[in-house]
Amino acid sequence: MKSCVTHSKDGEDMEQKLSVKKIGELIRDNINLVMLIVMIVLGAIISKDFFTINNLMNLLRRITVNGVMAAGFTLTLLVGGFDLSIGSTLSLCAVLCVGIEKSSGSAAIGMLVAIAAGAAVGLLNGLLMKLTRGESGEAFLITLGTSMVASSAALTYCNGYDIYGVNAKWYKAIGQGNIAGFPIAAIIWLGILIILQIVIKKTEFGRQLVLSGANKKSAFLAGVNVGKMKIIAFTLAGIFAAIAAIIMTARTTAGSPRSGTGADFDAAIASIIGGNSLVGGKGGMVQVFIGVVIYGLITNMLNLMGVDSVVQYIVKGVVLLIAICLDNLKKR
Template identity: 30%
Template sequence: MQLSKSKNIGIGSEKEKKFGFNTIFKSKMTAILIATAALWILFTMLTDGNFLTTRNLSNLFRQMSITGVLAIGMCFVIILGEIDLSAGSTLGLLGGIAAILNVWFGFSAIPTVVITLILGVIMGAWNGYWIAVKNVPSFIVTLGSMLIFRGILIGITGGNTVAPLSSDFKAIGQAYLPTALGYVLVVLAIAGSAYLVLNNRKNKIKYNIDVKPMILDVFTIAGIGIVSLALVVILNDYQGFPIPAFIMLLIALILGFVATKTVFGRRMYGIGGNRDAARLSGINVKKHIIVIYSILGLLCGVAGILLTTRLNAGSVSAGQSAEMDAIAACVIGGASLAGGSGTVIGALVGALVMATIDNGMSMMNTPTFWQYIVKGLILLIAVWMDIASKNKK
């Protein structure tokens, strides 16, 4: 046993060789990151360098935060093997309610946010109830909710834009973190990634599981540090780290921990992998479905608040097709529509891809219909690649 463990520790051991650089470049996540870098280069060339200006990158991450928050919640639903077509309408309705509370009724930021998030949980639980308790397919339930919520939004606003917001509420979507705090986040990101990577390595060694060479873990930590520092330096060069992006990363950190380090997360993957086996093993499948749809409803509330405060208005068109961007982000990031697989970090990377396409094509003054066509093709190709990879296995 001791000999077996020692093989895992050394950098050049036989068990570690299978984790060489060829394996890295064959991974789906690496391919997505390379494709994203290629998109950035392409848009930089096509916009005469304007894409990589600090102002545009700050705007890009602000745009990404809305899709990213929505994609995190959608990822949980997709891992279950379900879907939610009402997320965009839920986002729009909750954003509209937040605007009404703030503009028409004079609520300050805190009560507006609290009420909006509570309503988001209720709306998510509504979907979960029909799916889990009444056994109506999630496609039908959320399709109906999409129409219901959009109709309610149009009805309560009278089809009008609700604006302008109060300064304290508007700050949620438009303010920036202090410059010094951005560098504190870099230190925390490096320390946190080092702990997670090294702790994961330690646990694998403890249970005699093959590990990657130590040099690759060091490269991972260093890469996270370099990217985090570069990101903060770039954003600080404009006005600072956007609060919406900070909220998105905070949510990703919390729910990423829930998905990978808790019993709830393991059961979620188990339900998505084999629902009957999960039920027979004693997992309360109905409860998990309702809770996860409630989480998505909560995140729809967050995304709705971010969008409304970013635009300084509540609009009847807010959130249209947002669920498609979220689903595409999840699939691009490695989630399978068959359930049982997907990660929060993958959903964020997918959201970055979708935001890059939106931002870059908008800077090129590309007609809106082409943006829909391109995103639709990307979703189709991503699903096809997922199915093809599973068929090979």
């Protein structure tokens, strides 16, 4: 009898523990989403200006460039690579886009050249990755090399000076215009994310892409052309860097050969705190959205609080470190 009672008590305890454990697991699995909600609540508490349309639209406008970059970066993560060259590609495409619009008088030609340049850098990355059968370690070094090449090309093209002036109205509208109060750039970004998410999750091609990052040997045995997937992913990352450059130059109406410095790190951090795995084969565009918004919110809130831009580096570093530690809980 006694043993029976204690047994049932144990059972209740177990059940309670189970439910607590379940909630714990739920939080742990969606830690990135939880972080996002915490950030939003914090923002609302810290500043009464946070939940104004102005601030939210401003936030959206600010994070779009990083968002497009992070989408491309995540594709290379998914395929088991790593792209550090997108920052330099951003600089190169920015100066090309503005410079060629100026010299040829046509914004469309400028954009096409910028996208072609982005695709070329990405293609070079992809081809070298295929040649070396590389994984993230090799990708890190290869894209370090191509980033030097791209930033050298950018500096040579404009002789180290910034190029000012965007003439076409529709070009400016990409960065500054609104449709029904919603920034056009943000619509482009969200469109890219939705299309990519559908491609990754629902198509044969997307499954092959993810599989070649998750386990390249079994992907090869299943008949997936892993080298081709790498080439496609890296080329797309380059093209997205070019699109980000177009949006950025349209917003600032200037192209600078140094505008991409650190942009690759920003994209990488945003992608990873959103919950994309560095090992490859895990993640998606929902995570990119969450990560980019979290990263944007950190900067936005620090600005609202009036924190000195230099001190922001420290706070950002610490917050990011905490975010990465929390994200790591998932893997245990």
